[in-house]
Amino acid sequence: xxxxxxxxxxxxxxxxxxxxxxxxxxxxxxxxxxxxxxxxxxxxxxxxxxxxxxxxxxxxxxxxxxxxxxxxxxxxxxxxxxxxxxxxxxxxxxxxxxxxxxxxxxxxxxxxxxxxxxxxxxxxxxxxxxxxxxxxxxxxxxxxxxxxxxxxxxxxxxxxxxxxxxxxxxxxxxxxxxxxxxxxxxxxxxxxxxxxxxxxxxxxxxxxxxxxxxxxxxxxxxxxxxxxxxxxxxxxxxxxxxxxxxxxxxxxxxxxxxxxxxxxxxxxxxxxxxxxxxxxxxxxxxxxxxxxxxxxxxxxxxxxxxxxxxxxxxxxxxxxxxxxxxxx
Numbered sequence: 001x002x003x004x005x006x007x008x009x010x011x012x013x014x015x016x017x018x019x020x021x022x023x024x025x026x027x028x029x030x031x032x033x034x035x036x037x038x039x040x041x042x043x044x045x046x047x048x049x050x051x052x053x054x055x056x057x058x059x060x061x062x063x064x065x066x067x068x069x070x071x072x073x074x075x076x077x078x079x080x081x082x083x084x085x086x087x088x089x090x091x092x093x094x095x096x097x098x099x100x101x102x103x104x105x106x107x108x109x110x111x112x113x114x115x116x117x118x119x120x121x122x123x124x125x126x127x128x129x130x131x132x133x134x135x136x137x138x139x140x141x142x143x144x145x146x147x148x149x150x151x152x153x154x155x156x157x158x159x160x161x162x163x164x165x166x167x168x169x170x171x172x173x174x175x176x177x178x179x180x181x182x183x184x185x186x187x188x189x190x191x192x193x194x195x196x197x198x199x200x201x202x203x204x205x206x207x208x209x210x211x212x213x214x215x216x217x218x219x220x221x222x223x224x225x226x227x228x229x230x231x232x233x234x235x236x237x238x239x240x241x242x243x244x245x246x247x248x249x250x251x252x253x254x255x256x257x258x259x260x261x262x263x264x265x266x267x268x269x270x271x272x273x274x275x276x277x278x279x280x281x282x283x284x285x286x287x288x289x290x291x292x293x294x295x296x297x298x299x300x301x302x303x304x305x306x307x308x309x310x311x312x313x314x315x316x317x318x319x320x321x322x323x324x325x326x327x328x
Contacts, residue, residue, distance in 0.1 A: 011154065011157060011158055011161060011300055012300045012301060013062070013079055013080075013157070013300055013301060015157075015161055016060075016062040016079075016157060016160065016161060017062045017063050017079075017105060019062075019161060019164050019165065020039060020041075020062045020063075020105045020106070020107060020164070021041070021062075021103075021105055023039050023164070023168075024039045024040070024041035024105060026041070027041055027042060027043055028040070028041070028042070032107060032109075032167075033167050033168070034167045034173075034177070035110075035112075036109060036110030036111065036112070037107060037108070037109050037110075037167075038107060038108045039106075039107045040104065040105070040106045040107065040108070041103050041104065041105055042064070042095050042098045042103060042104040043098060043099065043100045043103050043104075044098050044099060044100075045094075045095050045096055045097070045098055046094065046095040046098070046104075047094070048069075048092050048093065048094040049092065049093060049094075050090055050091070050092050051090070051091060051092075051093060052090045052091070056084060056085070056111045056113075056116045056185065056188065056189075057084065057085045057108060057109065057110050057111065058082060058083070058084050058108070058109045058111065058184070058188060059077070059082060059083040059084070059085075059106065059107075059108050059109075060082045060083075060106060060107055060108075060109070060152065060160060061077060061078055061079050061081075061082070061104070061105070061106040062079055062105040062106060063079055063102055063103065063104060063105040063106075064078075064079075064095065064097045064098045064102070064103070064104030064105060064106065065077070065078045065095075065096050065097035065098075065104075066078075066083075066093060066094065066095055066096065066097075066104070066106065067093070067094045067096050068083055068091055068092070068093050068094075069091060069092040069093075069094075070085065070090075070091040070092075075149055076096070077149050078097075079152070080151065080152055080266070080299065080306065081149050081150060081151055081152055082149070082150060082152050082156065082188075083148075083149050084148055084149075084150065084188055084191075084192065107164075109184070111181075111184075111185055115181070115182065115185055116185055116189075119182060119185045119186050119189060120189060122186075148191075148192055148195060150188070150191035150192070150194075150195065151191075151263060151266060151298075151299070152299075153298045153299055153300075154297060154298055154299060154300045155187055156184070156187045156188070156191070157300055159180055159183040159184045159187055160184060162176070162180045163177055163180035163181055163183075163184060166180055190250065193250065194249075194259065198214065198218065198260075209234045209235075209236070209244070210234075210244060210245055210248040210249065212233075212234065213230050213233065213234055213241075213245070213253075214249075214256075216230075216233065217230070217256075217257055217260060218260065221257075221260060221261055221264055221282075221283050221284050222281065222282050222283065222284050223284065224284070225257055225284065227241070227242060227253050227254065230253060241253070257284075258294065259298075261283040261284050261285070262283075262294060262295055262298050262299075264282075264283045265279050265280070265282075265283045265291070265295060265303065266295075266299070266306065268282065268283070269303060269306055269307045276288060276291075276292065276303045276304060276307075279291075279303065280292075280303075291303070
C-alpha cells in the first residue's frame, strides 16, 4: 500500500497558471463566468489604459508583470503578489512583461460591496481594539491609501484556485463558489490589516504595547524572539501578552513573527542576490532547511524557485536540491 505523501497535494503557482490559461481561449479579455470576474491573456506588452472600479477589486497575476498607477504612484506586481483597490478611484494599468512563450495571464475580480461590508464587520467585531479601526490607512505623506499589494501566499492562492474551479461546475458554482469567494475577501482584508499594523507600529509604539512590540520585532528579526522575552518587554505576563496580542493582530505572537520573517525574506529575494543561507539568517532562522520548508508552506515554492521566478527564469524540479545544498 502506497504511503500518503502530503507534498503531492500541495498547490503551486503552476496550478494557477494552468487554471487561468484554460479559461482564456483568446488574446485579450475573456469572460470570467462569474459576475465581476474578468480573465486576461496577452502575448506581449500592452499599452497603458485607464480603468475605474468600485469597492474592493482584486487583481491577480498568474504569469507576467503589470504596472498600476494610482494617485500618481506606480506599483509593480507579479505572480507572487496580488493588487487590491479599495475605493472608487481611477487607475492606469500597463502590461510590462508578456510573450508568446510565457503569455500574461491574470484576472480581475470586482467584489460586491455588501459582501465586503459583511466580512469587514465580522473582523471588526472579533477585535474591538484601538489597533483596528474603520478609518482608511494613511501613508507617510498623510494621504489615504486607496490600494495595496500583498503577497500571494498559499492560503490565498488555495482559496482562489478553489473558487475558479468551482465556477466551472453547476452544483459547485451554486454551493461552493460563494463560500470560497467570502474566504478570498476575508484573506484580502486580513492581509490589509496585517500591513496596517506594521505601518502604524512606529507611530503608535509609545501608546500601544502591542504596536511597540511589533515595531521592536520589525527591527530585530535576525535575533531570537521568544514570547516570554517580548512579554517582559511589554511589562506583562506571557499569557496576558499572548491574549492581548491575538486580540489585536488576529494571530499568536509566534505566527505573526513568522509571517514578518517570511515577508522580509521575500523582499530580500527581490532586492538582492544574497544566498538563501544568508537571507534565512538575516530574518532569524538558525536552520536554513527549516526556513526553506516554512517559505514553501507559505508561498507554494522554495526560496530558490521564488528568486528565479522574480528574475524571469524558469525554476525546475532541481530547486529543492539547490536549496538543500545551501542548508548544509
